[in-house]
Amino acid sequence: MNRPAHRNAVPTRPKRAVIVGAGFGGLSLGIRLQSLGFDTLIVERLDGPGGRGYQKRTPDGYVFDMGPTVITAPHLIEELFALERGEPNLDSPDFPPEVLNAPRVTSGESGGPRTRDYVKLVPITPFYRIRFHDGSVFDYDGDPESTRRQIEALAPEDLPGYEAFHRDAQAIFQRGFLELGYTHFGDVPTMLAAVPDLLRLDAVRTLFSFTSKYFRSDKMRQVFSFETLLIGGNPLSVPAIYAMIHFVEKTWGVHYAMGGTGALVRALERKFTELGGQVRYGAGVEEILVTDEWGQAVHRPLGPRVARGVRLEGGEVVPADLVVSNGDWANTYLKRVPRAARLVNSDLRVKAARQSMSLLVIYFGFRDDGTPLDLKHHNILLGPSYEALLTEIFGKKVLGNDFSQYLHVPTLTDPSLAPPGHHAAYTLIPVPHNGSGLNWAQVGPELVERVLDSLEEPGILPGLRGRLTHLEYVTPDYFQDTLDSHLGNAFGPEPVLAQSAYLRPHNRSEDVRNLYLVGAGVQPGAGTPSVMMSAKMTARLIAEDYGGTAADSFPAEVDSTTYK
Template sequence: MSKKKVIIVGAGPGGLTAGMLLSQKGLEVDIYEKRNIVGGRNGYIQAGEFKFDIGPTFFLMKDVLERLFTICNRNLSDYVKVIELDKMYHLIFDNKRFVPTTNFEQMVEEIERVFPGSSEGYKKYIERERKKYDRLIPCLEVPYGNITDYISMRLVKALPYLDSHKSLFDVLGNYFDDDMLKICFTFQAKYIGMSPWLAPGLFSILSFIEHSGGVFHIEGGLNQLSQALAKVTEENGGNIHLSKEVKEIIVENGIARGIRLSDDTTIWGDYVIINADFANAMTKIVSKENRRKYTDEKLKKMKYSCSTFMLYIGIDKIYEEIYHHNIFFANDYKHNVEEIVSNSIVPDDPSFYVHNPSVIDKTLAPEGKSALYVLVPIGNTSGGIDWEAEKENYKEKLLNLLETKAGMTDLRSHIEEIRVITPNDWEHKMDVYDGATFNLGHNMGQLLYFRPHNEFEEFENCYLVGGGTHPGSGLPTIYESARISSELIMKREGISIS
């Protein structure tokens, strides 16, 4: 009997993970990717001699990916070099610098140094959030294709810890009185593109994941994770077709039958997995006649994450005093977040993140040089900001902030390469709907059953992976989305994933 064929649209981390798992189990896998490299937002930019991750730079919950490699009879450590960061990041305010660590005793000392009298709250935070994590994570590891999936002991046990009636910022108020300290445990809402004052309280587990499980770097950048997934897929006999743009999902009688490429080549298969940005894929490669639920009007009404303004700077020196991960907060952080959420204001005093991996990773730039990555959370394109007009001025504003607030006083004189990505670029060059870098919003009305399902609702034999489906955005949850969707296909084929 011939192998069942799985066609995957997009070689992002979700598509590659699904490709790895399904090819391991003997299915015929073909992945079609528009760009000439794998990874999507987990890919890389090469600027002269310098290499930069495009998107994610924090590797969290490494056990998730390790388990998936184990399923494929592989060890993740054979494919990438994982480096744990003792100091997770530097958090810089106008008058304080806070350096969280995964070492509990040192963290208590650091809290007392910067926020005297607050360490007891930290101990309570660790105790309760551990219980919350243990109860919530199992709820994110299963699909929610039917409303009846809510009727489970998993969710019953998790209910007291959901904190769905509170914002993330309010939940941290259970532990800390100092607003600045609350920000240190809630800025992680930006990982899902949301405001701490609007994100559901259940997302307090984001900071706990860092404090309990650690923050990791991958030598060569996190793009190497996608390279590793691609390598295993090909070792298993899967095929990755680069520079092959998918124009259309072919649907016949309510069943996905294959894809049509931009050159009008038709590829037939038994299953289609969509890894492309969800809303962008709906409007670009799924015809209107095949979208009863996710119409253009419905997509416009859905909530989306913020966007980001990016600088990738190759310089001829290394700023040894600048840590690996650094977050510089606006003087009025709440006001800054409100500007971001409005989608129509270019912040004059932005918060920004500086990634300086060359202090520990010498593979990203020539000797004595470094690859600096700068990210500014900013409104998505739905607010109508003219980024072609704003781009150059905002780039200069950020360079000024790097030279003043970040202390890189001579930065401009050392720049050899610089690349910029605006929200407009995310939308039109990276195929991200509204330039919403972190995909669909993670409000309660767009989680679990209410998020686009792993087994797509519009037509049969089609599955979703990536940040636009359950469980949500972020590398670990994207990997999980691929495992869930792959398991659903395997179940139909009578294949065990273990």
């Protein structure tokens, strides 16, 4: 794998790093910076950790993960918990033999030995129950034999196509994930070096077109393409390299953190603070402070520009040797980096980027009436249309008469998330982002009622309204206003080919020295495993830039007598 040379030496005087945002990316990078020897402060505008992965506890005893719920590649989590101060291990293999050769855990506890010191991970089987509009189901569990049996029952004509798809998706996984997954495409030659292989693997055509080569049944085309919706990608437009998601799940399984994803977030926060890191909540950032190399204000986007720290919303200045944004990529530049300091990431370029879809998410609790639920932990409820619905959401940016859902019922695995005799659940509906101009105060309640109607259908949750004990929901306005996401996008820039690899926002700012980015908005992309990989990418860039060098002194205008 091509990897930039770097040094892992612990700085002689700990350098000060400020990370904006305590999401998965910010916490993961904070752990890595502490292992590199930095003194790291994370500032977060919310009242707790997680960002998009924030966990909410209600007065009536329910616990809801507000965002991601699918955990894959548990070795990425184990790697973080194994880090120690002064032992960054950035040169160790990204996918060592013990990770590649270990059998997938299908029962019991699935986390590694250090993970178990912090959080309990368990495997989920099947990964997803996919329910089609006609009531038929497909339980996807990553087992080729089980998959073959179900294809034979639903679309026997597609069995030969599955064998070919399995072979070719595995090749994409090998090249696109195992070999290129941690590559930071910071320059054109790095990207061009990968192009011939991706063309040979047919990984640049759209994912839906790729799956359609192998499957004639609409159902099978949906089964093997829907997963990109969980990272904000339209199967009709994302490149086929995302077929590797199928093999990421098949290789390492799908897992759940007992106590919810929030338990994993709190475990990462605990590891970060054990390594000496600090977190401040209720500390929103108003501005990333940028000067020229002599400490003077920047008046035009030419010449040296250097990040010196941040100014919080209350006016407090926090100086730093480097700043990392785990916030929304677009709003980091549009709202927090002075316009005069931006040449590459100008307003024009940032606003022209295609943002991912948004979400309406309904969080609800209901009484268990003793009737066994014909559901699994993760459920995909597909509507009567697929391609037309995706075109409405991503292209036309309208709400049609149809919708599909991801229904999450974690209390089937972990009853602790609800009061005794009750279930906690959420259902997630892909919708257009706020570039649509939709008035969510008006259309939100209407869509919620339509969704509840659909959940009461036979085989899902009959009589749900009579059993509801808790109901709340969020719309794209939550992503825009509470999570400060540009246009209320839920996953950052849309992962189309024109916004992939070198063309996706970079983890090292092209405009401002000492400014870095991490998380869903930059390379490699959205999804919890990608965000944790993003943290390792960014840590390597920082180690390359800072290893063993003397710290810059702070100019007086951004100095502070107290570093909190």
